[in-house]
Amino acid sequence: MDCSEAIKTRRSIREYSSRPVSQEHLDRVLEAARLAPSATNRQPWRFVLLTDPEIKKSLSGAVPQRFVLEAPALFVCCLDRRAYTGNMVRKRMDELIQAGAISRESAGYIYNRKMPENASEVALPAAAYIDLGIAVQNMVIQATALGLGSCWVRLFNPQQFHEILKLPPEIEVVALLPLGYPEQSPPPRPRLRREDIMLEIGL
C-alpha cells in the first residue's frame, strides 16, 4: 500500500480481533515513530508497549472506552523532559552539525539559549507535543499500511497511567495508541471541505 492509499483508507478502529500483533509488525510501527522528524532533532517521544492482559486490566479505571484495553497491543505515548535539558539539546545539535544538517552559526542561536540542566525544571514546550504527534501519526500510517487498525486516544487519565505503570517523574504520558487487526471497516468519517480549511489573507 502506498502512502496516499494509507492516508485515504485509514480509520479510527474501535474493534479488534484478539489475534496478537506480530512482533515484526510491532517493530515496524515503532520504527515509524523512531524515524519521525522533530524540532532540533530532540526526539522527545518515549513509548511503553503493553500486551499483557493483566497489566492492561489494572488500567481499566483510567480508560472509559473498553476497546482501548481490549486491543491486543497498546502503545502508551509519552514525552521525556530529559530531552530538553541543555546537555541533551547541545548533544543533539552536535550530532546535526556532525551530520552536516546545520551550520555551527545557526546552532549558536540554540546553544546560547538559557536551558535548564535539571529535567525537573523543564516545562515541556509546544514543540514537544507537535513532535510526539508527528511520531504517533507516523505509527498510525505505518500500521494502516500493514493491515493493522489503530485509534488515537486522549480520553483517559494520564496521571493514573503514570502511577500504575510506575514511570519516572521526567516522563509525561500524553496519548494512547491501541493496535490490532481490525474487526470493523467503517466508512470515511465526515470532513470539512477544502474551501473550509483555506483562509483568506487580510491584505
Ligand SMILES: Cc1cc2nc3c(=O)[nH]c(=O)nc-3n(C[C@H](O)[C@H](O)[C@H](O)COP(=O)(O)O)c2cc1C
Ligand atoms: C489527538 C486525538 C485524540 C483522539 N482521542 C480519541 C479518544 O479518546 N477516543 C476515541 O474513540 N477516538 C479518539 N480520537 C479519534 C477521533 O475521534 C477520530 O480521528 C475522528 O473522529 C475522525 O475519524 P477517523 O479517524 O476515523 O477519520 C482521537 C483523535 C485524535 C487525533
